[in-house]
Amino acid sequence: xxxxxxxxxxxxxxxxxxxxxxxxxxxxxxxxxxxxxxxxxxxxxxxxxxxxxxxxxxxxxxxxxxxxxxxxxxxxxxxxxxxxxxxxxxxxxxxxxxxxxxxxxxxxxxxxxxxxxxxxxxxxxxxxxxxxxxxxxxxxxxxxxxxxxxxxxxxxxxxxxxxxxxxxxxxxxxxxxxxxxxxxxxxxxxxxxxxxxxxxxxxxxxxxxxxxxxxxxxxxxxxxxxxxxxxxxxxxxxxxxxxxxxxxxxxxxxxxxxxxxxxxxxxxxxxxxxxxxxxxxxxxxxxxxxxxxxxxxxxxxxxxxxxxxxxxxxxxxxxxxxxxxxxxxxxxxx
Amino acid sequence: xxxxxxxxxxxxxxxxxxxxxxxxxxxxxxxxxxxxxxxxxxxxxxxxxxxxxxxxxxxxxxxxxxxxxxxxxxxxxxxxxxxxxxxxxxxxxxxxxxxxxxxxxxxxxxxxxxxxxxxxxxxxxxxxxxxxxxxxxxxxxxxxxxxxxxxxxxxxxxxxxxxxxxxxxxxxxxxxxxxxxxxxxxxxxxxxxxxxxxxxxxxxxxxxxxxxxxxxxxxxxxxxxxxxxxxxxxxxxxxxxxxxxxxxxxxxxxxxxxxxxxxxxxxxxxxxxxxxxx
Numbered sequence: 320x321x322x323x324x325x326x327x328x329x330x331x332x333x334x335x336x337x338x339x340x341x342x343x344x345x346x347x348x349x350x351x352x353x354x355x356x357x358x359x360x361x362x363x364x365x366x367x368x369x370x371x372x373x374x375x376x377x378x379x380x381x382x383x384x385x386x387x388x389x390x391x392x393x394x395x396x397x398x399x400x401x402x403x404x405x406x407x408x409x410x411x412x413x414x415x416x417x418x419x420x421x422x423x424x425x426x427x428x429x430x431x432x433x434x435x436x437x438x439x440x441x442x443x444x445x446x447x448x449x450x451x452x453x454x455x456x457x458x459x460x461x462x463x464x465x466x467x468x469x470x471x472x473x474x475x476x477x478x479x480x481x482x483x484x485x486x487x488x489x490x491x492x493x494x495x496x497x498x499x500x501x502x503x504x505x506x507x508x509x510x511x512x513x514x515x516x517x518x519x520x521x522x523x524x525x526x527x528x529x530x531x532x533x534x535x536x537x538x539x540x541x542x543x544x545x546x547x548x549x550x551x552x553x554x555x556x557x558x559x560x561x562x563x564x565x566x567x568x569x570x571x572x573x574x575x576x577x578x579x580x581x582x583x584x585x586x587x588x589x590x591x592x593x594x595x596x597x598x599x600x601x602x603x604x605x606x607x608x609x610x611x612x613x614x615x616x617x618x619x620x621x622x623x624x625x626x627x628x629x630x631x632x633x634x635x636x637x638x639x640x641x642x643x644x645x646x647x648x649x650x651x652x653x
Numbered sequence: 654x655x656x657x658x659x660x661x662x663x664x665x666x667x668x669x670x671x672x673x674x675x676x677x678x679x680x681x682x683x684x685x686x687x688x689x690x691x692x693x694x695x696x697x698x699x700x701x702x703x704x705x706x707x708x709x710x711x712x713x714x715x716x717x718x719x720x721x722x723x724x725x726x727x728x729x730x731x732x733x734x735x736x737x738x739x740x741x742x743x744x745x746x747x748x749x750x751x752x753x754x755x756x757x758x759x760x761x762x763x764x765x766x767x768x769x770x771x772x773x774x775x776x777x778x779x780x781x782x783x784x785x786x787x788x789x790x791x792x793x794x795x796x797x798x799x800x801x802x803x804x805x806x807x808x809x810x811x812x813x814x815x816x817x818x819x820x821x822x823x824x825x826x827x828x829x830x831x832x833x834x835x836x837x838x839x840x841x842x843x844x845x846x847x848x849x850x851x852x853x854x855x856x857x858x859x860x861x862x863x864x865x866x867x868x869x870x871x872x873x874x875x876x877x878x879x880x881x882x883x884x885x886x887x888x889x890x891x892x893x894x895x896x897x898x899x900x901x902x903x904x905x906x907x908x909x910x911x912x913x914x915x916x917x918x919x920x921x922x923x924x925x926x927x928x929x930x931x
Contacts, residue, residue, distance in 0.1 A: 552757060
């Protein structure tokens, strides 16, 4: 057996992906509508005064929080996808498709309508919404329907559709200035990033990702099937609830800050599995790093591609993610 | 000899449907114990009760003199290993990784394997003849290979009791014998108690030293194969006509007696008969 020990593999994967993340961060800082470019960025990094003093503000006060927020959201949603794919043993599971993000969005919108400050109360309302949809999913899963393994996924799709309807209803009954707040946030907007939000999401993400790493071998055992996992000594109920709560928490906070970003949780977990195999002790750190890089690049595309202004990053993630979903669906059916 | 397993008066029901009604039996340490019975007689449920996946509604289960409920889940996983019938091979683990997952009840939370874990896994793979598959993906193995990999994983738990749910289902004759021989070796070389659920009455009779016949949640016969493989209880359990004869080695052998017009013909009695469940 020449399989290297997991710790060595984890370190190797991190060393491989960290430069990617660094490159993504630099690219995210360098380009954008306010000008800049790599040369200016390196001069700014080296502390050499820039020709245009405004550019330094653009780099550090506008783009940096945005890049960091994108990175954290990408990490959260990729991890969320990874966890749900392991829990449901279904490659198509993902927080957005399962309606977890939608539930969080309802919570967040109700928070906005009630005039609550975005954090901590907006984030908490969002977390409550996410937890609510998870509760519904677990309830549906306990009814053993004829659809078997896919019942949960289909229930999730329906919960997502229902959440969409509720969101539209809430929008339709709102007519004042709050409508603009809701709409711009809903489309998956990173442009409003502020440093306090970044710090909040960073704290939640770090805590949840660390906890998920310690549950990663449990996720490996879940892949063997629920009975097999229990017969190997896994405390199945505690593990399931732990995974669901951690995921709801970080997805809820991320949605409350960045809005709905679909399909992010599909692309990176699958790419990482293709590259590094099914061991979650490797996949958890890999999804954090790669998911963060992916989202920064999506956001960069959203800023750079349109001739004028920018498009919501949710458009980019959906344009990449939805075809990935179809591709994976085809493979799963076959 | 002490009892590895002691089941007394166990009842179990899924919601309203009773599955087991007052089941009692003993498995001695080092037994090759086979549970037979028709579809839906409660065999798999019984196995799940024995490894703590289900709790009995009445009656008691004891492993090595201690009530099952007194064991923690991890303790139980080190004592009794289950080879389930419907195991999942979807995740593309390598065989070596898959077998190492069986060390989980002996490891910490992250399952970081020590050299000892690797040595135990390697040894389990050699014992089951799966060493050469170490780097193959489990989702690309054949049925016989999968079954042996599952057994290797269970052996990594270092159990004193091995519970197997129809390990020979879907396997051809040679692979059936291979699995059953492996269990015999496990029993004689390592003193592991083997409890096996089987559909194949004749195969069971060849290997078991003790058997029980389960039908509609009750035990119809228990004891050595000669006592269990008898016309009266089998006909009652399976509800069909059959005959039992003794083979040259003195083992009982069940033959199905076809119903209706095309009965066994006098000119070729043995050839016309179909073996039960084969």
